Amino acid sequence: MKGMGIMYDAIIIGAGVVGCAVAQQMAKYGGKLLVVDRMEDVADGASKANSGIVHAGFDAHPGTEKARLNVKGSKMYGALARELGVPYGQPGALVLGFSEEDRETLKKLLAQAEANEVEGCRIVERDEILAMEPNTNPEVVCALYAPTSGLVSPYEMTCALADSAAENGAEFSLANPVLEIKPTADGNWLVITERDEYKARAIVNCAGIGSGVLHNMISTRKVKMIARRGEYYLLDHMADIPFTMTMFQCPTKMGKGVLVSPTTHGNILLGPTADDIDNGYDVATTRKGLDTVMDKVRLTWPKVNLRQVITTFSGIRAHEENGDFIIGKVEGAPAGAYEAVGVESPGLSAAPAIGQELGDEVAAFLGLEKKADWKKPTPLPRSFRNMTDAEREEAYKKDPEYGVLVCRCEQVTEAEIRAAIRRPVGARSIDGVKRRTRAGMGRCQGGFCSPRVMEILCEELGVSPLEITKCGGESKLLVGTLHQIAKEARPDEN
Amino acid sequence: MKTELPAIQVDILLVGAGPAGLAAAIAAKKAGVDSLIVLEREDNAGGILRQCIHNGFGLHRFKEELTGPEYAQRDIDTANEMEIDVRTGVTVLSVTKDKVVTAISKKYGLQIFQAKAVVLAMGCRERPRGALAIPGTRCAGIYSAGTAQKFVNLEGYMPGRTCVILGSGDIGLIMARRMTLQGAKVLACVELMPFSSGLNRNIVQCLHDYNIPLYLSHTVTDIRGKERVTGVTVSQVDENRRPIPGTEIEFECDTLLLSVGLIPENELTIGAGVEMSPATSGAVVDDHLQTNIPGIFACGNVLHVHDLVDFVSNESFKAGQAAADFVQGKQANGRVIPVKDGAGVRGAVPQQIRLEKGAEHENVDVMFRPDRVYQNPYVVVKADGKPIFSQKKMIMAPGEMANITLNAKQLAACEDAETIEVSISMEKPVLA
Numbered sequence: 047m048k049g050m051g052i053m054y055d056a057i058i059i060g061a062g063v064v065g066c067a068v069a070q071q072m073a074k075y076g077g078k079l080l081v082v083d084r085m086e087d088v089a090d091g092a093s094k095a096n097s098g099i100v101h102a103g104f105d106a107h108p109g110t111e112k113a114r115l116n117v118k119g120s121k122m123y124g125a126l127a128r129e130l131g132v133p134y135g136q137p138g139a140l141v142l143g144f145s146e147e148d149r150e151t152l153k154k155l156l157a158q159a160e161a162n163e164v165e166g167c168r169i170v171e172r173d174e175i176l177a178m179e180p181n182t183n184p185e186v187v188c189a190l191y192a193p194t195s196g197l198v199s200p201y202e203m204t205c206a207l208a209d210s211a212a213e214n215g216a217e218f219s220l221a222n223p224v225l226e227i228k229p230t231a232d233g234n235w236l237v238i239t240e241r242d243e244y245k246a247r248a249i250v251n252c253a254g255i256g257s258g259v260l261h262n263m264i265s266t267r268k269v270k271m272i273a274r275r276g277e278y279y280l281l282d283h284m285a286d287i288p289f290t291m292t293m294f295q296c297p298t299k300m301g302k303g304v305l306v307s308p309t310t311h312g313n314i315l316l317g318p319t320a321d322d323i324d325n326g327y328d329v330a331t332t333r334k335g336l337d338t339v340m341d342k343v344r345l346t347w348p349k350v351n352l353r354q355v356i357t358t359f360s361g362i363r364a365h366e367e368n369g370d371f372i373i374g375k376v377e378g379a380p381a382g383a384y385e386a387v388g389v390e391s392p393g394l395s396a397a398p399a400i401g402q403e404l405g406d407e408v409a410a411f412l413g414l415e416k417k418a419d420w421k422k423p424t425p426l427p428r429s430f431r432n433m434t435d436a437e438r439e440e441a442y443k444k445d446p447e448y449g450v451l452v453c454r455c456e457q458v459t460e461a462e463i464r465a466a467i468r469r470p471v472g473a474r475s476i477d478g479v480k481r482r483t484r485a486g487m488g489r490c491q492g493g494f495c496s497p498r499v500m501e502i503l504c505e506e507l508g509v510s511p512l513e514i515t516k517c518g519g520e521s522k523l524l525v526g527t528l529h530q531i532a533k534e535a536r537p538d539e540n
Numbered sequence: 541m542k543t544e545l546p547a548i549q550v551d552i553l554l555v556g557a558g559p560a561g562l563a564a565a566i567a568a569k570k571a572g573v574d575s576l577i578v579l580e581r582e583d584n585a586g587g588i589l590r591q592c593i594h595n596g597f598g599l600h601r602f603k604e605e606l607t608g609p610e611y612a613q614r615d616i617d618t619a620n621e622m623e624i625d626v627r628t629g630v631t632v633l634s635v636t637k638d639k640v641v642t643a644i645s646k647k648y649g650l651q652i653f654q655a656k657a658v659v660l661a662m663g664c665r666e667r668p669r670g671a672l673a674i675p676g677t678r679c680a681g682i683y684s685a686g687t688a689q690k691f692v693n694l695e696g697y698m699p700g701r702t703c704v705i706l707g708s709g710d711i712g713l714i715m716a717r718r719m720t721l722q723g724a725k726v727l728a729c730v731e732l733m734p735f736s737s738g739l740n741r742n743i744v745q746c747l748h749d750y751n752i753p754l755y756l757s758h759t760v761t762d763i764r765g766k767e768r769v770t771g772v773t774v775s776q777v778d779e780n781r782r783p784i785p786g787t788e789i790e791f792e793c794d795t796l797l798l799s800v801g802l803i804p805e806n807e808l809t810i811g812a813g814v815e816m817s818p819a820t821s822g823a824v825v826d827d828h829l830q831t832n833i834p835g836i837f838a839c840g841n842v843l844h845v846h847d848l849v850d851f852v853s854n855e856s857f858k859a860g861q862a863a864a865d866f867v868q869g870k871q872a873n874g875r876v877i878p879v880k881d882g883a884g885v886r887g888a889v890p891q892q893i894r895l896e897k898g899a900e901h902e903n904v905d906v907m908f909r910p911d912r913v914y915q916n917p918y919v920v921v922k923a924d925g926k927p928i929f930s931q932k933k934m935i936m937a938p939g940e941m942a943n944i945t946l947n948a949k950q951l952a953a954c955e956d957a958e959t960i961e962v963s964i965s966m967e968k969p970v971l972a
Contacts, residue, residue: 279673285810330677333761333783357670359678435642435650439545442649449646451581451631454805491668493684497691511697516680521767523680524697525794528722531698535723 054080054246055412057237059224059260061085062093063200063394064386065252066207067401070423073214074405075414080246081208081216082239084223084256086518087478088471089204091254093394094481095278095329095361097318098309099292100196101392102139104159104167111371113162115396115403122398123196130206131425132199133310139195139292140175142303142346143188148296152190159192166193181288183348195292199310200394201481202426205471207401210423212470221518224253227263229380248408251376251385255326255364261387266378269387270367273326276318277335278361279343281354282489283312293346304342306350311484316343316350318361329360356489363390373400374407384408427465429484431457452502453495455488463499467506474507476500477517496523545652551575551867552860553641553655555632555808558587559849560840560856561661562615565624567860568659573867577653578624579643581631585619586612587663588686589849591693594714596741600850611849635660635812637833657835657863660809660823661856664841666711667801674706676763676772685711685799692718700795704772705729706760708736708743708939710847712799717746719797726752727791730774732759732781735913737801737939739847759783760796769794802845812836819887820844826892827904828862828872829855837863844889844907847941851907874899877954879906882922882963886911886938893951893960901951907943910936910964917964919944923957927969936964 055077058065066088069081085091100120106113127134143152152169159167170191175182178191212218219239226238227249237244251260258271287308295303307315319335336358343350366372366388376383384407386400393400430448433441441448447461466473466482473479476486479499486492486499500514500523515521525531533539551573554561557580565578584590589597592608599605602614619626630645641653666684681700683691688699689711701724705712708731716726729747734757736743747754755774761783762773776787804822815824815832822843823831829839839859840852865871874896881888888908895901906921914936921929921944929950936942944962946954953972954960 280670330763331673331675333675336673336675352673355671355673356668358673358675435545435652438644439650442644446646446649449644449649450629451633451644454581454631454807457633489668489671490665491670493666493668493687496687497695511695515767517767519767521680524691524699525701526698528692528696528698531701532723534701 052244053234054078054244055414056248056250056408057082057235057244057246058250058252059227059237060252060254060257061088061208061218061220062091062252062254063089063204063207063397064389064400065250066204066211067397068250068252068386068405068408069211069216070207071401071405072409073211073216074416074420075409076417077409077412077414079211079216080219080244081211082219082222082224082237084221086221086474086515087481088208088218088220089201089481090517092361092363093204094201095359096200096391096394097305097307097315098197098200099305099307099395100134100198101395102159102167102192102195103162103164103392103395104155104190104192106162106392108158108161111373112392112396115371115373115399116392117162117164119396119399120194120196122402123198126398127198127203129425130203130210130423131427132203132206134196134198135310136194136196137291137308138191138193139294140170140179141190141192141294141296142175142182142186143296144185144345145187148298149188151296151298152188155190164192164194167191179289179291179293181347181349182293183346197292197308197310198394205469205482206423206426208471209469213421213424214417218471224260227260229264233381235382248382248384248412250404250408251383251387254389255362257364257385257387258366261376261385264379264383265376269372271326271388272365272367273323274363274365274390275321275323275329275360276363277331277339278315278317278359279336279339279355280357280359281314281316282356284354287312288314288347295342295346303345304339306343306346314354316340326362329362331358331360335360357491364388365390371396373404382411430459430462452498453483453485453488455490456484458483458485458495460502463502464506467503475515475517475521476503476523479503545650547640547652547654550577550653550655552657552659552863553639553653554578554659554661555635555641556580556587556661556663556842557585557626557628558661558663558840559589559612559615559852560663560842561659562619563853563856564659564661564837564839564860564863565626566615566618566622567857568864569622569624571861571864573864576624578626579630579632580626580628583629585616585626585628591686591690592714593693594718597849600848601853615853632808635808635836637813639835656867657837659859659863660836660838660842661840662805662808662842664802664804664845666798667803669798672800674760674763677765679765679767679769681765681769681795682763683795683797685709685715685797688715688797689718692722698722698724700724700793702727702793703795703797704760704774704791704793705797705799707731707798707800708738708754709799709801710738710742712797713738713742713746715797715799716752717750720750720752726750727793728753728755728774730755730758730760732777733757735937735939739939761788763796769796772796802841804842804845806842809838809842817887817891819881820889822889824891825889826876826894827890828865828894829859829890830862830866835866844887847939851941851943872896877957878959880959880961881908882961884911884914884917884964885962888962893954895951895955897955901948903948904946904951905943906946906962907941908962909938909941911938913937914964917966918968920963920965920969921946921950922961922963923954924959926972928953928972930969930971
C-alpha cells in the first residue's frame with residue numbers, strides 16, 4: 047500500500063480525452079495530481095475508437111450541456127491542436143437529405159444551429175452538393191452545410207494532452223483499475239485501485255463508460271449508464287480522396303444514418319452503428335453490425351469499394367439515460383467530488399471546454415493559483431511522412447535513425463518510434479506505438495513492422511520480447527522461445 | 541522547399557534485392573551495363589526467401605531442391621562476384637516518371653538518383669485480417685502467416701501454442717507444418733473457396749502428412765478473446781461465400797494465422813504514374829516487362845504474385861536484359877497489341893505484346909491463373925477472334941500459375957491483330 051502515505055490534491059479517474067484534458071488544465075495550477083486508468087495506455091477506451099469529428103454543434107438540442115460545451119469546445123480546437131502539434135482540420139460537413147421530408151428535418155437542424163450559435167450553416171441544393179463532393183449519391187436532394195465541422199486525431203490529441211499534463215508534474219498510474227472511491231472521515235477522498243490506495247482532497251470522475259458505477263458509489267442521485275457500441279470500417283488512403291468533407295445522413299424514422307468521413311490522415315472512415323449492449327467493455331465487431339454500416343453507407347456513397355478496407359473496429363459510447371452530459375460537482379455527494387459523466391458524442395468536440403471548465407472549478411475548490419513556471423506543451427514534431435525532402439535531410443542530420451523506415455505503409459522511421467516510447471507518457475505496447483506514430487496503421491496492418499517495433503520496444507524498455515504486449519495485460523505477442531515450446535510438447539527429448 | 545542534393549547518375553536503378561531484383565541486376569550486368577545500383581530496404585539481400593527455411597526451391601532453375609536462404613545465396617554470391625552494387629538498409633521513398641528515385645538510409649541519409657532505367661522489384665505483402673473484415677475482438681494472437689514465419693524462423697520465438705490457419709495459401713500451409721514441428725498444435729486449416737489456393741505438393745506435405753484437417757468452403761466467422769485469442773468460430777459457406785447458419789464449429793486456440801492472399805506492393809509504381817492492372821494489382825507491362833513509362837520495368841511478385849521463385853528469377857532475367865537493351869538504345873520496336881483475359885483467365889501477363897511486322901520474333905511466355913479448377917481443358921489464344929494457339933492441360937487450378945509459350949510462327953499470326961485473347965475452353969479449337 048505504498049500510495050497510502052501520499053496525499054494528492056486531486057485524483058483524476060480515467061485517462062481518456064476528457065480525463066487528460068482536465069489533467070492538462072489542472073496541471074497549470076500548482077497541485078499534486080494523479081491520473082489513474084484501468085488500461086495500460088491513455089486513450090484506450092472510447093477516445094481511441096470514435097469518428098474523430100469535431101462537431102460544429104448543430105446536432106445538440108439548444109440549452110443542453112452538450113450543445114453549450116460542443117460549440118465552446120469546437121471553437122477551442124484550432125488553437126489547442128496547433129499548440130499540441132496534433133493533426134486537426136476543418137473541412138466542413140454535409141448532412142444529406144434524400145426527400146422533401148428530409149428537408150424539413152434539415153431545416154430544424156439549421157434552426158438548432160442558429161440557436162446554438164454555430165456559424166455559417168445553410169441549406170444547399172443537389173447541384174452544389176455534387177459540385178462540392180462529386181462522389182455523393184446523385185439522388186441527393188438537399189443538405190445542411192456546416193463549414194466549421196472539423197476533424198481531429200482523437201488518440202493523438204489525448205496522448206498530447208497527457209504529455210503536457212505529465213510535463214507539468216501530473217503523475218500517471220496506468221493498468222490500475224479503480225475498485226472503489228469513498229469519502230474519508232477527515233473530509234478527503236480515498237481511491238482504492240487494484241494495485242494501491244490513494245488519498246486526495248478532490249476526485250474527478252472521467253471514467254467514461256465506467257463513470258456511472260463510480261458516481262453511484264458516492265452520490266444519492268443515481269445515474270444509469272448505457273453502453274452504446276458503434277462499429278466502423280476504415281479504408282486505406284487513396285491518391286484521390288473520394289470525400290473531403292464529413293458526410294452525415296439526415297436522421298429519419300428509420301434511424302440515425304452513418305457517416306462517411308475523411309480522417310486527419312487521409313483515410314476514409316465509415317460508421318458507426320449504435321447498439322446498446324450489456325458489457326460496456328465488449329468492443330468486438332459483428333457481422334451484422336459491419337453489414338449494417340456497409341448497407342447504410344451506400345446511400346451516401348453508392349460506389350464504396352470493400353477492397354479498400356484495411357480494418358474494422360468498434361467503440362463504446364457512454365450514454366446516460368437522460369441523454370445529456372453531467373459535468374461539475376457531483377450532486378448528492380460530499381464536497382470535493384467532481385465528474386464528467388455521460389460524455390458520449392459530441393464528447394470529443396466538447397473535451398477542451400470540459401477540461402478547461404472542470405479543471406478550473408476543481409482548482410478553485412482546492413484554492414490553487416496558476417503556476418508561474420507552467421511549461422507550454424511541446425508541439426509534436428511533423429511526421430516523416432509529411433516532411434519535405436529538405437526537412438527529411440534536416441531530420442536525418444539531427445538523428446540518423448530518421449534514415450531507417452520501419453513502417454513502410456505509413457512511412458514511420460525508427461527515430462519516431464523511439465521518440466514515442468520516450469515521451470512523458472510513452473508507448474509501452476505495439477498499439478501504444480501505433481497510436482503515437484501510425485506504425486502498423488497502414489494497409490499491411492503491422493505485418494511487416496510489428497516484429498521490428500517489438501525489438502525497439504525491447505531495447506528502449508530493457509525487457510525481453512516475451513514481455514511485449516499488443517495492448518497491455520495478457521495480450522503478449524509471443525508465447526515462448528522455440529526451445530521452450532518444443533520442450534513443453536516433447537518433455538522427454540533434449 | 542526542395543532539397544539542394546545533387547542527383548547521383550546511374551544507368552539502371554533496381555528497387556529491391558530479393559530474387560527478382562538480384563536476377564534483373566545480374567542479367568543487366570551480363571548484358572554489359574556496369575552502372576547499376578540495387579537498393580534494398582532490409583539489412584540483408586535475399587528478400588522473403590531469407591525466412592523461407594523449408595526446401596523445395598530451385599527445382600526448375602537449378603534442378604535441385606534448395607532452401608529459401610540457399611536459393612537466395614546463389615544470386616547474392618553471383619552478384620558479389622560480378623561486383624554488383626547492392627546497398628542494403630536503403631528505403632526508396634519515391635520514383636518519378638522521369639526516373640528520379642529518392643531514397644533514405646541510416647548510412648547515406650537522403651539520396652536522389654537520376655536513372656536511365658528503373659526496375660521495380662519490391663515484391664508483395666500479405667493481406668491482413670482487417671482487409672477481410674472478420675468480426676470479433678482485436679486481441680493479440682492474430683498474425684499473417686509470413687509474420688509468424690519471421691518470428692519463428694528469424695527471431696526464434698513462437699507466436700502461439702494452438703492455432704487455426706485461415707486460408708490455404710502456400711505460406712499458411714508451410715507454417716502449418718512448421719508450427720507442428722516446433723511443438724504447436726494446428727487444429728485446422730480453413731479455406732473459403734472450394735479448392736485450395738496453395739500448391740498441391742504443399743497440401744500433401746504440410747497438411748496430410750501431419751493429419752491437419754483442411755476445411756474447404758469454410759471461413760472464420762468470429763474471433764474471441766479479450767487480451768489474447770481464446771477461440772475462433774468456423775462456419776461453412778454457400779456458393780456465394782456466405783456463412784451458413786447452423787454449421788458453426790468452435791475451436792479453442794490462442795492463435796489465428798492468416799494466409800489469405802498476397803498483394804503486390806506497388807505504392808512506388810502508382811506514385812510514378814505507371815498504368816496498373818486491376819486483375820493482377822501490378823503494372824501493365826509488355827513482353828519486355830516494360831511498363832507504359834519507357835524505361836520503367838517491373839518483375840517478380842510486384843508485377844504479379846508467383847507460386848515459384850524459379851519463375852520469378854526467369855521473368856526478372858528478362859526484365860534485366862530489357863532494361864539493359866533500353867539504356868543501350870536497343871529497345872524493341874513495333875506495334876503494341878493488347879493481350880486480354882478471355883473466358884476462364886485471370887491476370888494474363890504480359891498485358892501487351894510488341895510485334896514488329898516481318899521481324900524474327902522471340903518466344904513470348906504468357907502467365908495467368910484460371911478462375912476455377914478445370915479438368916482436361918484447352919488453353920486457347922486467339923488473334924482478333926481466330927484461334928492461333930491451343931494447348932491441352934491435364935488439370936488447371938487457381939493455386940497454380942499457368943504458363944504458355946507463343947513461338948515465332950504463332951506470333952507472326954498475330955502481327956496484324958488488334959487484340960490477342962487468352963481463354964480456357966473445354967472444346968478443342970480449330971486453329972486458323
